[in-house]
Amino acid sequence: xxxxxxxxxxxxxxxxxxxxxxxxxxxxxxxxxxxxxxxxxxxxxxxxxxxxxxxxxxxxxxxxxxxxxxxxxxxxxxxxxxxxxxxxxxxxxxxxxxxxxxxxxxxxxxxxxxxxxxxxxxxxxxxxxxxxxxxxxxxxxxxxxxxxxxxxxx
Numbered sequence: 001x002x003x004x005x006x007x008x009x010x011x012x013x014x015x016x017x018x019x020x021x022x023x024x025x026x027x028x029x030x031x032x033x034x035x036x037x038x039x040x041x042x043x044x045x046x047x048x049x050x051x052x053x054x055x056x057x058x059x060x061x062x063x064x065x066x067x068x069x070x071x072x073x074x075x076x077x078x079x080x081x082x083x084x085x086x087x088x089x090x091x092x093x094x095x096x097x098x099x100x101x102x103x104x105x106x107x108x109x110x111x112x113x114x115x116x117x118x119x120x121x122x123x124x125x126x127x128x129x130x131x132x133x134x135x136x137x138x139x140x141x142x143x144x145x146x147x148x149x150x151x152x153x154x
Contacts, residue, residue, distance in 0.1 A: 040087045043077075044068035049122040051148035061110045063102040064147075065095070067128055068121030081124045083132065092128075095135040103141070119147040 045068045066084040070077045082089045085098045103114050116136055120129055136144060 040064075040084075042066060043071060043074045043084050043087070043089065044082060044121065045071050046119055046121050047123070048119065048147060048149045051150070061106060061113050062115045062117050062145075063099065063141075064117050064119060065132060066119045067124050067132065069123070081121070081128050083128065092131045092135055095132060096139040099136065099139040099141045113143075114141065115143045115145055116141045117145045117147050 044066055046066055047068075064085075067081055069079060069081055070089075077089060083092065083095070084090070085095070090098065099116065103111055106114060118129070118132065133144065136142070
């Protein structure tokens with residue numbers, strides 16, 4: 001009889017967990033960089049109309065203006081159509097300063113190609129859209145795009 005036992009020939013060595021924290025932090029960093037955060041949360045109902053010809057929009061030089069009735073959680077603001085820029089309801093008179101501020105945030109070479117995108121609920125009155133467009137004209141924001149859904153073929 002021997003004092004020492006011989007190891008089995010087929011045993012695998014234990015897995016080293018020394019590099020596990022490095023891998024976890026690398027994955028965490030990757031997902032933090034690759035994740036796109038929402039620009040603003042909608043405070044209005046926004047059911048977009050459909051269109052036949054839809055074009056992809058570059059978001060690097062675009063300001064979004066939303067118009068529609070307040071959603072269920074914001075009914076305390078009333079039932080009439082409201083204008084939303086970023087995360088706040090604004091009046092028609094607040095559109096020009098918001099346009100000037102958004103244009104000033106852009107790089108100088110993109111300021112001449114500044115576009116205002118309107119996301120208007122399909123049940124919103126045309127009067128509020130007309131007021132928005134008038135304020136955009138006065139702010140010299142003449143490139144306006146209407147955001148729609150692609151028309152579904154039936």
